[in-house]
Amino acid sequence: MREDLTLENGRLKLTTRTRAGQMRSLIDKKNGFELIYQGDQGWKDQNPTLFPMVGSTWNDGKFVVDGKEYQMKNHGLIRYADLEGEVDGNKITYRMSSDEETRKQFPFDFEYEMSYELNDHSVTVSYQIKNPSDRDLPFSFGLHPAFRTSQNAKEQFEDFSIRFNETLKTDQLIFSADYQPVSYVPVEMDEWKLSRDDLNKYATLVFTHPNVTDAAIYYRDQKRMNVHFEGYPYLALWSHPTPSDMVCIEPWYGHADYEKKDIPFEKREGTLILKPGESFTCSYEISVPE
Template sequence: MFALENEHLKLVCTPKGAQMQSLVNKANGQEILYQGDQGWKDQNPSLFPVIGSTWSGSYTIDGQEYAMKNHGLARYAVMEGSRDGNVLAFSFSDDEKTRAQYPFSFRFTIEYRLEGREVKIGYRIENTGDEEMPFTLGLHPAFATDPFENCELKFEPAGQAVMFHTFEDGRPVEYESVQLDTLQLDRELIRRERTLIWKEFRADQVTLSQDGRAVVTVKFPGFPYLAVWTHPQDSEFVCIEPWYGHADLEKLDVPFERREGTMMLKPGDTWTTGYSIEVK
Protein backbone atom coordinates (compact mmCIF):
# COMPACT_ATOMS: atom_id res chain seq x y z
CA MET A 1 0.00 0.00 0.00
CA PHE A 2 1.04 3.60 -0.60
CA ALA A 3 -0.12 6.56 1.49
CA LEU A 4 -0.10 10.36 1.55
CA GLU A 5 -1.15 12.52 4.47
CA ASN A 6 -1.41 16.20 5.32
CA GLU A 7 -3.21 18.17 8.03
CA HIS A 8 -6.59 17.66 6.33
CA LEU A 9 -6.56 14.30 4.53
CA LYS A 10 -5.16 10.80 4.58
CA LEU A 11 -5.07 8.92 1.26
CA VAL A 12 -4.23 5.23 0.80
CA CYS A 13 -3.77 3.67 -2.67
CA THR A 14 -3.12 0.16 -3.91
CA PRO A 15 -1.07 -0.94 -6.94
CA LYS A 16 -4.04 -3.05 -8.17
CA GLY A 17 -5.52 -0.72 -10.74
CA ALA A 18 -3.77 2.18 -8.96
CA GLN A 19 -7.04 2.65 -7.09
CA MET A 20 -7.65 4.79 -4.05
CA GLN A 21 -8.63 2.52 -1.17
CA SER A 22 -9.26 5.10 1.51
CA LEU A 23 -9.66 8.87 1.70
CA VAL A 24 -10.28 10.11 5.24
CA ASN A 25 -11.35 13.60 6.27
CA LYS A 26 -9.18 14.08 9.34
CA ALA A 27 -11.41 16.84 10.71
CA ASN A 28 -14.15 14.33 11.55
CA GLY A 29 -12.68 10.91 10.72
CA GLN A 30 -15.15 10.38 7.87
CA GLU A 31 -14.28 7.84 5.18
CA ILE A 32 -15.13 9.50 1.86
CA LEU A 33 -14.78 6.48 -0.42
CA TYR A 34 -17.01 3.46 -0.78
CA GLN A 35 -15.13 0.43 0.54
CA GLY A 36 -16.02 -2.13 -2.16
CA ASP A 37 -17.89 -4.25 0.40
CA GLN A 38 -21.43 -4.30 -0.98
CA GLY A 39 -22.96 -4.87 -4.43
CA TRP A 40 -19.88 -3.70 -6.34
CA LYS A 41 -16.42 -5.02 -5.46
CA ASP A 42 -14.42 -2.17 -6.99
CA GLN A 43 -13.83 1.38 -5.70
CA ASN A 44 -12.51 3.76 -8.35
CA PRO A 45 -11.03 2.04 -11.39
CA SER A 46 -9.55 3.95 -14.31
CA LEU A 47 -11.18 3.00 -17.60
CA PHE A 48 -8.52 2.62 -20.33
CA PRO A 49 -8.26 2.08 -23.27
CA VAL A 50 -12.01 1.53 -23.52
CA ILE A 51 -15.02 2.53 -21.42
CA GLY A 52 -17.41 -0.36 -20.99
CA SER A 53 -17.16 -2.46 -24.12
CA THR A 54 -18.21 -2.72 -27.72
CA TRP A 55 -21.75 -3.98 -28.26
CA SER A 56 -20.55 -7.44 -29.30
CA GLY A 57 -17.76 -7.57 -26.71
CA SER A 58 -15.08 -7.83 -29.38
CA TYR A 59 -13.54 -5.63 -32.07
CA THR A 60 -11.31 -5.91 -35.13
CA ILE A 61 -7.94 -4.27 -35.86
CA ASP A 62 -6.17 -4.97 -39.18
CA GLY A 63 -8.42 -7.95 -39.81
CA GLN A 64 -7.76 -9.62 -36.46
CA GLU A 65 -10.38 -9.92 -33.73
CA TYR A 66 -9.63 -8.86 -30.14
CA ALA A 67 -11.58 -8.60 -26.89
CA MET A 68 -10.98 -6.88 -23.56
CA LYS A 69 -12.77 -7.24 -20.24
CA ASN A 70 -15.29 -4.57 -19.29
CA HIS A 71 -13.60 -1.14 -19.02
CA GLY A 72 -10.35 -2.26 -20.61
CA LEU A 73 -6.95 -2.97 -19.10
CA ALA A 74 -5.98 -0.46 -16.41
CA ARG A 75 -8.49 -1.57 -13.78
CA TYR A 76 -6.99 -5.11 -13.78
CA ALA A 77 -3.30 -4.17 -13.94
CA VAL A 78 -1.02 -4.43 -10.92
CA MET A 79 0.95 -1.25 -11.45
CA GLU A 80 4.44 -0.26 -10.39
CA GLY A 81 4.09 2.26 -7.57
CA SER A 82 6.45 4.83 -6.08
CA ARG A 83 6.39 7.83 -3.78
CA ASP A 84 8.38 11.01 -4.32
CA GLY A 85 7.63 13.54 -1.60
CA ASN A 86 3.95 14.46 -1.87
CA VAL A 87 3.35 12.48 -5.07
CA LEU A 88 2.29 8.85 -5.52
CA ALA A 89 2.88 7.54 -9.05
CA PHE A 90 1.64 4.28 -10.57
CA SER A 91 2.31 3.02 -14.08
CA PHE A 92 2.12 0.00 -16.33
CA SER A 93 3.08 -0.73 -19.91
CA ASP A 94 1.97 -3.10 -22.61
CA ASP A 95 3.19 -6.68 -22.54
CA GLU A 96 2.38 -9.94 -24.27
CA LYS A 97 -0.84 -10.31 -22.27
CA THR A 98 -2.16 -6.81 -23.01
CA ARG A 99 -1.20 -7.00 -26.69
CA ALA A 100 -3.33 -10.15 -27.05
CA GLN A 101 -6.31 -7.97 -26.05
CA TYR A 102 -5.24 -4.57 -27.40
CA PRO A 103 -2.48 -4.64 -30.05
CA PHE A 104 -0.73 -1.37 -29.21
CA SER A 105 2.35 -0.26 -27.27
CA PHE A 106 1.76 2.24 -24.48
CA ARG A 107 2.74 3.46 -21.05
CA PHE A 108 -0.06 4.48 -18.67
CA THR A 109 0.65 6.60 -15.56
CA ILE A 110 -1.51 7.92 -12.72
CA GLU A 111 -0.21 10.43 -10.17
CA TYR A 112 -1.84 11.46 -6.90
CA ARG A 113 -0.93 14.44 -4.75
CA LEU A 114 -2.54 16.29 -1.85
CA GLU A 115 -3.05 20.05 -1.91
CA GLY A 116 -4.88 21.28 1.16
CA ARG A 117 -8.28 19.61 1.15
CA GLU A 118 -7.96 18.33 -2.42
CA VAL A 119 -6.65 15.18 -4.03
CA LYS A 120 -5.24 16.03 -7.45
CA ILE A 121 -5.19 13.07 -9.86
CA GLY A 122 -3.24 13.29 -13.12
CA TYR A 123 -3.16 10.88 -16.06
CA ARG A 124 -0.45 10.47 -18.68
CA ILE A 125 -0.82 8.13 -21.65
CA GLU A 126 2.14 7.60 -23.99
CA ASN A 127 2.11 5.90 -27.37
CA THR A 128 5.40 3.99 -27.32
CA GLY A 129 4.69 2.15 -30.57
CA ASP A 130 5.07 2.98 -34.24
CA GLU A 131 1.40 3.29 -35.25
CA GLU A 132 -1.52 5.49 -34.24
CA MET A 133 -3.26 4.23 -31.11
CA PRO A 134 -7.03 4.48 -30.60
CA PHE A 135 -8.07 4.88 -26.97
CA THR A 136 -10.35 6.65 -24.55
CA LEU A 137 -10.34 7.25 -20.80
CA GLY A 138 -13.01 7.31 -18.12
CA LEU A 139 -13.11 7.84 -14.36
CA HIS A 140 -15.21 5.79 -11.94
CA PRO A 141 -14.77 7.05 -8.33
CA ALA A 142 -17.31 5.70 -5.83
CA PHE A 143 -18.29 7.80 -2.80
CA ALA A 144 -19.88 6.52 0.39
CA THR A 145 -23.53 7.41 1.05
CA ASP A 146 -25.39 6.76 4.30
CA PRO A 147 -28.20 6.63 3.54
CA PHE A 148 -28.33 6.90 -0.25
CA GLU A 149 -31.77 8.52 -0.33
CA ASN A 150 -30.59 11.45 1.84
CA CYS A 151 -27.94 12.49 -0.68
CA GLU A 152 -28.06 14.92 -3.58
CA LEU A 153 -25.74 16.02 -6.36
CA LYS A 154 -25.31 19.66 -7.34
CA PHE A 155 -23.92 20.36 -10.82
CA GLU A 156 -22.04 23.64 -11.27
CA PRO A 157 -22.49 25.73 -13.25
CA ALA A 158 -26.07 24.64 -13.82
CA GLY A 159 -27.45 24.64 -17.34
CA GLN A 160 -28.91 22.69 -20.20
CA ALA A 161 -27.54 19.24 -21.02
CA VAL A 162 -28.39 16.32 -23.28
CA MET A 163 -29.37 13.15 -21.44
CA PHE A 164 -29.00 9.66 -22.93
CA HIS A 165 -31.81 7.11 -22.74
CA THR A 166 -30.52 3.62 -23.57
CA PHE A 167 -32.18 0.24 -24.04
CA GLU A 168 -30.99 -3.27 -23.24
CA ASP A 169 -32.24 -4.60 -26.58
CA GLY A 170 -29.88 -2.35 -28.55
CA ARG A 171 -32.45 0.07 -29.91
CA PRO A 172 -30.97 3.44 -30.93
CA VAL A 173 -30.18 5.82 -28.08
CA GLU A 174 -32.79 8.51 -27.48
CA TYR A 175 -31.69 11.97 -26.37
CA GLU A 176 -33.50 14.47 -24.17
CA SER A 177 -32.68 18.11 -23.41
CA VAL A 178 -32.72 18.56 -19.63
CA GLN A 179 -31.77 21.11 -17.01
CA LEU A 180 -28.74 19.85 -15.08
CA ASP A 181 -28.76 21.53 -11.69
CA THR A 182 -29.58 19.46 -8.56
CA LEU A 183 -30.32 15.75 -8.50
CA GLN A 184 -31.78 13.97 -5.47
CA LEU A 185 -30.36 10.45 -5.51
CA ASP A 186 -33.03 7.97 -6.57
CA ARG A 187 -32.25 4.26 -6.86
CA GLU A 188 -35.27 3.55 -9.04
CA LEU A 189 -34.31 6.25 -11.55
CA ILE A 190 -30.80 4.83 -11.89
CA ARG A 191 -32.10 1.26 -12.16
CA ARG A 192 -34.52 2.32 -14.88
CA GLU A 193 -31.86 4.15 -16.90
CA ARG A 194 -29.12 1.65 -15.89
CA THR A 195 -26.68 4.58 -15.85
CA LEU A 196 -27.44 8.30 -15.97
CA ILE A 197 -25.37 9.80 -18.81
CA TRP A 198 -25.16 13.38 -20.12
CA LYS A 199 -23.24 15.30 -22.77
CA GLU A 200 -23.16 18.94 -23.92
CA PHE A 201 -23.36 20.17 -20.32
CA ARG A 202 -21.91 23.33 -18.77
CA ALA A 203 -20.96 21.80 -15.44
CA ASP A 204 -17.31 21.18 -14.63
CA GLN A 205 -17.85 20.06 -11.04
CA VAL A 206 -20.36 18.07 -8.98
CA THR A 207 -20.85 18.32 -5.22
CA LEU A 208 -22.21 15.38 -3.23
CA SER A 209 -24.20 16.44 -0.15
CA GLN A 210 -25.54 14.30 2.69
CA ASP A 211 -28.48 15.60 4.74
CA GLY A 212 -27.85 19.08 3.33
CA ARG A 213 -24.11 19.09 4.18
CA ALA A 214 -21.55 19.14 1.39
CA VAL A 215 -19.22 16.13 1.63
CA VAL A 216 -17.08 16.18 -1.50
CA THR A 217 -16.75 18.01 -4.82
CA VAL A 218 -15.47 16.28 -7.96
CA LYS A 219 -13.90 18.73 -10.45
CA PHE A 220 -13.49 17.60 -14.06
CA PRO A 221 -12.96 20.47 -16.54
CA GLY A 222 -12.72 19.35 -20.16
CA PHE A 223 -14.51 16.01 -19.93
CA PRO A 224 -17.28 15.79 -22.57
CA TYR A 225 -19.41 13.08 -20.91
CA LEU A 226 -20.62 12.59 -17.36
CA ALA A 227 -22.31 9.59 -15.75
CA VAL A 228 -23.86 8.77 -12.38
CA TRP A 229 -24.27 5.14 -11.30
CA THR A 230 -24.86 2.87 -8.35
CA HIS A 231 -25.23 -0.90 -8.19
CA PRO A 232 -28.68 -2.38 -8.92
CA GLN A 233 -28.39 -4.21 -5.59
CA ASP A 234 -29.02 -1.71 -2.78
CA SER A 235 -25.58 -0.39 -1.83
CA GLU A 236 -24.41 2.72 -0.01
CA PHE A 237 -22.40 4.46 -2.72
CA VAL A 238 -22.70 6.65 -5.78
CA CYS A 239 -20.22 6.89 -8.65
CA ILE A 240 -19.58 10.27 -10.27
CA GLU A 241 -17.96 9.40 -13.59
CA PRO A 242 -16.44 11.92 -16.01
CA TRP A 243 -15.64 10.25 -19.35
CA TYR A 244 -13.98 11.08 -22.66
CA GLY A 245 -16.01 8.41 -24.47
CA HIS A 246 -18.55 5.75 -23.60
CA ALA A 247 -19.49 2.13 -24.12
CA ASP A 248 -21.50 1.08 -27.15
CA LEU A 249 -24.99 2.03 -25.99
CA GLU A 250 -26.79 0.64 -29.03
CA LYS A 251 -26.08 -1.97 -31.68
CA LEU A 252 -23.23 -0.62 -33.79
CA ASP A 253 -21.11 -1.86 -36.65
CA VAL A 254 -18.33 0.71 -36.93
CA PRO A 255 -14.53 0.39 -36.78
CA PHE A 256 -13.13 0.43 -33.26
CA GLU A 257 -11.31 3.73 -33.86
CA ARG A 258 -14.52 5.45 -35.03
CA ARG A 259 -16.58 4.76 -31.91
CA GLU A 260 -17.85 7.99 -30.33
CA GLY A 261 -15.28 9.49 -27.98
CA THR A 262 -12.35 7.43 -29.26
CA MET A 263 -9.16 9.48 -29.61
CA MET A 264 -6.09 8.80 -31.75
CA LEU A 265 -2.57 9.17 -30.33
CA LYS A 266 0.32 9.42 -32.78
CA PRO A 267 3.52 7.38 -32.30
CA GLY A 268 5.75 9.00 -29.71
CA ASP A 269 3.06 11.41 -28.51
CA THR A 270 1.76 11.83 -24.96
CA TRP A 271 -1.78 12.74 -23.86
CA THR A 272 -2.56 14.13 -20.40
CA THR A 273 -5.63 14.97 -18.38
CA GLY A 274 -6.73 15.06 -14.75
CA TYR A 275 -9.38 15.77 -12.18
CA SER A 276 -9.58 16.53 -8.47
CA ILE A 277 -11.59 15.57 -5.40
CA GLU A 278 -12.14 18.30 -2.80
CA VAL A 279 -13.20 17.11 0.65
CA LYS A 280 -15.44 19.60 2.45
Protein backbone atom coordinates in the same frame (compact mmCIF):
# COMPACT_ATOMS: atom_id res chain seq x y z
CA MET B 1 5.77 -5.16 -4.26
CA ARG B 2 4.14 -2.85 -1.71
CA GLU B 3 0.40 -3.32 -1.65
CA ASP B 4 -0.61 0.05 -0.16
CA LEU B 5 0.88 3.51 -0.58
CA THR B 6 -0.18 6.42 1.64
CA LEU B 7 -0.10 10.21 1.72
CA GLU B 8 -1.28 12.23 4.73
CA ASN B 9 -1.55 15.83 5.87
CA GLY B 10 -3.45 17.65 8.60
CA ARG B 11 -6.82 17.21 6.90
CA LEU B 12 -6.71 14.15 4.62
CA LYS B 13 -5.28 10.64 4.61
CA LEU B 14 -5.10 8.92 1.23
CA THR B 15 -4.31 5.24 0.76
CA THR B 16 -3.92 3.64 -2.67
CA ARG B 17 -3.40 0.05 -3.81
CA THR B 18 -1.55 -1.70 -6.59
CA ARG B 19 -4.68 -3.18 -8.23
CA ALA B 20 -5.45 -0.60 -10.93
CA GLY B 21 -3.67 2.03 -8.84
CA GLN B 22 -7.01 2.68 -7.18
CA MET B 23 -7.76 4.79 -4.14
CA ARG B 24 -8.47 2.36 -1.32
CA SER B 25 -9.32 5.00 1.25
CA LEU B 26 -9.65 8.78 1.56
CA ILE B 27 -10.38 9.93 5.10
CA ASP B 28 -11.55 13.41 6.01
CA LYS B 29 -9.76 13.62 9.36
CA LYS B 30 -11.80 16.62 10.53
CA ASN B 31 -14.89 14.47 11.07
CA GLY B 32 -13.58 10.94 10.55
CA PHE B 33 -15.54 10.35 7.33
CA GLU B 34 -14.38 7.70 4.88
CA LEU B 35 -15.09 9.27 1.48
CA ILE B 36 -14.30 6.28 -0.73
CA TYR B 37 -16.69 3.36 -1.15
CA GLN B 38 -15.04 0.28 0.30
CA GLY B 39 -16.09 -2.26 -2.33
CA ASP B 40 -18.04 -4.15 0.30
CA GLN B 41 -21.58 -4.05 -1.12
CA GLY B 42 -23.00 -4.57 -4.62
CA TRP B 43 -19.84 -3.56 -6.53
CA LYS B 44 -16.43 -5.04 -5.74
CA ASP B 45 -14.35 -2.23 -7.28
CA GLN B 46 -13.66 1.25 -5.92
CA ASN B 47 -12.39 3.64 -8.61
CA PRO B 48 -10.71 1.96 -11.58
CA THR B 49 -9.37 3.76 -14.62
CA LEU B 50 -11.24 2.94 -17.83
CA PHE B 51 -8.61 2.41 -20.52
CA PRO B 52 -8.36 1.70 -23.41
CA MET B 53 -12.11 1.22 -23.47
CA VAL B 54 -14.99 2.72 -21.50
CA GLY B 55 -17.56 0.01 -20.91
CA SER B 56 -17.66 -2.62 -23.61
CA THR B 57 -18.54 -3.17 -27.25
CA TRP B 58 -22.04 -4.36 -28.06
CA ASN B 59 -20.75 -7.89 -28.73
CA ASP B 60 -19.17 -8.58 -25.34
CA GLY B 61 -15.93 -6.66 -25.78
CA LYS B 62 -15.03 -8.04 -29.19
CA PHE B 63 -13.53 -5.83 -31.88
CA VAL B 64 -11.47 -6.20 -35.05
CA VAL B 65 -8.11 -4.61 -35.86
CA ASP B 66 -6.34 -5.33 -39.16
CA GLY B 67 -8.70 -8.20 -39.84
CA LYS B 68 -8.02 -9.98 -36.53
CA GLU B 69 -10.55 -10.26 -33.71
CA TYR B 70 -9.63 -9.25 -30.18
CA GLN B 71 -11.59 -9.10 -26.94
CA MET B 72 -11.25 -7.07 -23.73
CA LYS B 73 -13.16 -7.28 -20.47
CA ASN B 74 -15.51 -4.50 -19.43
CA HIS B 75 -13.63 -1.18 -19.10
CA GLY B 76 -10.42 -2.39 -20.71
CA LEU B 77 -7.05 -3.30 -19.20
CA ILE B 78 -5.98 -1.05 -16.33
CA ARG B 79 -8.91 -2.09 -14.14
CA TYR B 80 -7.51 -5.63 -13.85
CA ALA B 81 -3.79 -4.90 -13.67
CA ASP B 82 -1.38 -4.65 -10.75
CA LEU B 83 0.57 -1.45 -11.27
CA GLU B 84 4.04 -0.46 -10.15
CA GLY B 85 3.80 2.41 -7.67
CA GLU B 86 6.10 4.71 -5.74
CA VAL B 87 5.90 7.60 -3.29
CA ASP B 88 7.99 10.69 -3.96
CA GLY B 89 7.41 13.44 -1.42
CA ASN B 90 3.78 14.54 -1.63
CA LYS B 91 3.01 12.41 -4.67
CA ILE B 92 2.12 8.80 -5.48
CA THR B 93 2.72 7.61 -9.04
CA TYR B 94 1.64 4.38 -10.74
CA ARG B 95 2.80 3.18 -14.14
CA MET B 96 2.04 0.47 -16.65
CA SER B 97 3.30 -0.25 -20.16
CA SER B 98 1.99 -2.53 -22.87
CA ASP B 99 3.57 -5.96 -23.08
CA GLU B 100 3.03 -9.33 -24.71
CA GLU B 101 -0.02 -10.06 -22.55
CA THR B 102 -1.79 -6.73 -23.14
CA ARG B 103 -1.20 -7.01 -26.89
CA LYS B 104 -3.16 -10.28 -26.90
CA GLN B 105 -6.22 -8.23 -25.94
CA PHE B 106 -5.33 -4.83 -27.42
CA PRO B 107 -2.78 -4.83 -30.25
CA PHE B 108 -1.29 -1.41 -29.59
CA ASP B 109 1.63 -0.13 -27.53
CA PHE B 110 1.08 2.43 -24.78
CA GLU B 111 2.65 3.91 -21.66
CA TYR B 112 0.21 4.71 -18.87
CA GLU B 113 0.92 6.84 -15.81
CA MET B 114 -1.33 8.16 -13.06
CA SER B 115 -0.46 10.22 -9.99
CA TYR B 116 -2.04 11.45 -6.78
CA GLU B 117 -0.98 14.73 -5.22
CA LEU B 118 -2.23 15.72 -1.79
CA ASN B 119 -2.89 19.40 -1.11
CA ASP B 120 -4.30 21.12 1.98
CA HIS B 121 -7.87 19.87 1.57
CA SER B 122 -7.84 18.16 -1.82
CA VAL B 123 -6.39 15.35 -3.91
CA THR B 124 -5.47 15.95 -7.55
CA VAL B 125 -5.47 12.81 -9.70
CA SER B 126 -3.59 13.19 -12.99
CA TYR B 127 -3.19 10.89 -15.98
CA GLN B 128 -0.80 10.65 -18.91
CA ILE B 129 -0.97 8.22 -21.81
CA LYS B 130 1.86 8.09 -24.34
CA ASN B 131 2.13 6.44 -27.73
CA PRO B 132 5.69 5.03 -27.94
CA SER B 133 5.11 3.21 -31.22
CA ASP B 134 5.28 4.12 -34.89
CA ARG B 135 1.53 3.60 -35.49
CA ASP B 136 -1.56 5.48 -34.33
CA LEU B 137 -2.94 4.57 -30.90
CA PRO B 138 -6.76 4.59 -30.72
CA PHE B 139 -8.29 4.43 -27.25
CA SER B 140 -11.10 5.56 -25.04
CA PHE B 141 -10.66 6.87 -21.52
CA GLY B 142 -12.80 7.44 -18.48
CA LEU B 143 -12.90 7.64 -14.69
CA HIS B 144 -15.05 5.63 -12.30
CA PRO B 145 -14.60 6.92 -8.72
CA ALA B 146 -17.11 5.53 -6.23
CA PHE B 147 -17.89 7.68 -3.20
CA ARG B 148 -19.39 6.58 0.04
CA THR B 149 -22.70 8.15 0.98
CA SER B 150 -24.11 6.98 4.33
CA GLN B 151 -21.62 7.24 7.18
CA ASN B 152 -23.89 5.65 9.79
CA ALA B 153 -27.22 3.85 10.14
CA LYS B 154 -29.14 7.10 10.46
CA GLU B 155 -28.09 8.38 7.03
CA GLN B 156 -30.08 7.07 4.08
CA PHE B 157 -29.07 6.95 0.41
CA GLU B 158 -32.05 9.13 -0.57
CA ASP B 159 -30.95 11.84 1.89
CA PHE B 160 -27.99 12.60 -0.39
CA SER B 161 -27.81 14.71 -3.54
CA ILE B 162 -25.30 15.84 -6.14
CA ARG B 163 -25.28 19.58 -6.67
CA PHE B 164 -23.63 21.21 -9.66
CA ASN B 165 -21.66 24.45 -9.68
CA GLU B 166 -24.19 25.87 -12.15
CA THR B 167 -27.40 24.70 -13.75
CA LEU B 168 -26.69 21.60 -15.82
CA LYS B 169 -28.10 22.30 -19.29
CA THR B 170 -27.36 19.45 -21.65
CA ASP B 171 -28.74 16.24 -23.16
CA GLN B 172 -29.15 12.95 -21.37
CA LEU B 173 -28.21 9.94 -23.46
CA ILE B 174 -30.97 7.36 -23.05
CA PHE B 175 -30.14 3.74 -23.93
CA SER B 176 -31.67 0.31 -23.54
CA ALA B 177 -30.34 -3.10 -22.55
CA ASP B 178 -31.22 -4.57 -25.96
CA TYR B 179 -29.19 -2.00 -27.94
CA GLN B 180 -32.11 -0.19 -29.54
CA PRO B 181 -31.23 3.22 -31.07
CA VAL B 182 -30.31 5.75 -28.41
CA SER B 183 -32.19 8.99 -27.85
CA TYR B 184 -31.11 12.34 -26.46
CA VAL B 185 -33.40 14.16 -24.05
CA PRO B 186 -32.76 17.78 -23.00
CA VAL B 187 -32.29 18.18 -19.26
CA GLU B 188 -31.89 21.17 -16.99
CA MET B 189 -31.16 20.70 -13.31
CA ASP B 190 -29.25 22.25 -10.43
CA GLU B 191 -28.98 18.99 -8.52
CA TRP B 192 -29.76 15.31 -8.72
CA LYS B 193 -31.32 13.87 -5.61
CA LEU B 194 -30.06 10.34 -5.34
CA SER B 195 -32.85 8.10 -6.51
CA ARG B 196 -32.96 4.35 -6.89
CA ASP B 197 -36.01 4.82 -9.10
CA ASP B 198 -33.90 6.86 -11.54
CA LEU B 199 -31.16 4.23 -11.45
CA ASN B 200 -33.62 1.43 -12.08
CA LYS B 201 -35.09 3.37 -14.99
CA TYR B 202 -31.88 4.52 -16.68
CA ALA B 203 -29.20 2.12 -15.30
CA THR B 204 -26.67 4.95 -15.73
CA LEU B 205 -27.42 8.65 -16.10
CA VAL B 206 -25.20 9.78 -18.99
CA PHE B 207 -24.96 13.45 -19.92
CA THR B 208 -23.32 14.66 -23.12
CA HIS B 209 -21.04 17.71 -23.27
CA PRO B 210 -21.85 18.87 -19.73
CA ASN B 211 -21.48 22.60 -19.13
CA VAL B 212 -20.64 22.06 -15.45
CA THR B 213 -17.19 21.51 -13.95
CA ASP B 214 -18.08 20.57 -10.37
CA ALA B 215 -20.35 18.02 -8.74
CA ALA B 216 -20.63 18.14 -4.96
CA ILE B 217 -22.06 15.43 -2.74
CA TYR B 218 -24.42 16.71 -0.04
CA TYR B 219 -26.04 15.00 2.91
CA ARG B 220 -29.21 17.03 3.18
CA ASP B 221 -27.74 20.58 3.33
CA GLN B 222 -24.30 19.48 4.53
CA LYS B 223 -21.60 19.47 1.89
CA ARG B 224 -19.42 16.40 2.23
CA MET B 225 -17.10 16.66 -0.76
CA ASN B 226 -16.65 18.07 -4.26
CA VAL B 227 -15.41 16.58 -7.54
CA HIS B 228 -13.89 19.04 -10.02
CA PHE B 229 -13.45 18.03 -13.67
CA GLU B 230 -12.99 19.96 -16.92
CA GLY B 231 -12.91 19.05 -20.58
CA TYR B 232 -14.65 15.68 -20.42
CA PRO B 233 -17.30 15.19 -23.15
CA TYR B 234 -19.48 12.94 -20.97
CA LEU B 235 -20.53 12.82 -17.34
CA ALA B 236 -22.12 9.69 -15.86
CA LEU B 237 -23.81 9.12 -12.51
CA TRP B 238 -24.20 5.53 -11.33
CA SER B 239 -24.76 3.21 -8.42
CA HIS B 240 -24.93 -0.56 -8.39
CA PRO B 241 -28.35 -2.12 -9.05
CA THR B 242 -27.93 -3.98 -5.76
CA PRO B 243 -28.75 -1.17 -3.30
CA SER B 244 -25.42 0.13 -2.02
CA ASP B 245 -24.40 3.18 -0.02
CA MET B 246 -22.31 4.71 -2.76
CA VAL B 247 -22.54 6.84 -5.87
CA CYS B 248 -20.12 7.16 -8.78
CA ILE B 249 -19.36 10.51 -10.43
CA GLU B 250 -17.72 9.55 -13.72
CA PRO B 251 -16.15 11.93 -16.24
CA TRP B 252 -15.62 10.14 -19.55
CA TYR B 253 -14.05 10.81 -22.94
CA GLY B 254 -16.01 7.97 -24.56
CA HIS B 255 -18.70 5.49 -23.63
CA ALA B 256 -19.81 1.89 -24.06
CA ASP B 257 -21.55 0.74 -27.20
CA TYR B 258 -25.23 1.52 -26.64
CA GLU B 259 -26.28 0.46 -30.15
CA LYS B 260 -25.33 -2.45 -32.40
CA LYS B 261 -22.86 -0.96 -34.86
CA ASP B 262 -20.29 -2.94 -36.81
CA ILE B 263 -17.61 -0.27 -37.07
CA PRO B 264 -13.82 -0.34 -36.62
CA PHE B 265 -12.55 0.10 -33.07
CA GLU B 266 -11.03 3.48 -33.93
CA LYS B 267 -14.40 4.75 -35.22
CA ARG B 268 -16.32 4.18 -31.98
CA GLU B 269 -17.85 7.37 -30.61
CA GLY B 270 -15.48 9.24 -28.32
CA THR B 271 -12.36 7.40 -29.45
CA LEU B 272 -9.15 9.39 -29.13
CA ILE B 273 -6.22 8.95 -31.52
CA LEU B 274 -2.60 9.51 -30.50
CA LYS B 275 -0.08 9.86 -33.29
CA PRO B 276 3.36 8.27 -32.78
CA GLY B 277 5.18 10.04 -29.96
CA GLU B 278 2.13 12.01 -28.81
CA SER B 279 0.75 12.17 -25.26
CA PHE B 280 -2.70 12.62 -23.73
CA THR B 281 -3.18 14.20 -20.32
CA CYS B 282 -6.15 14.92 -18.07
CA SER B 283 -6.96 15.23 -14.38
CA TYR B 284 -9.65 15.72 -11.78
CA GLU B 285 -9.74 16.86 -8.16
CA ILE B 286 -11.53 15.64 -5.03
CA SER B 287 -11.84 18.18 -2.22
CA VAL B 288 -13.52 18.59 1.15
CA PRO B 289 -14.97 21.83 2.56
CA GLU B 290 -12.30 24.04 4.15
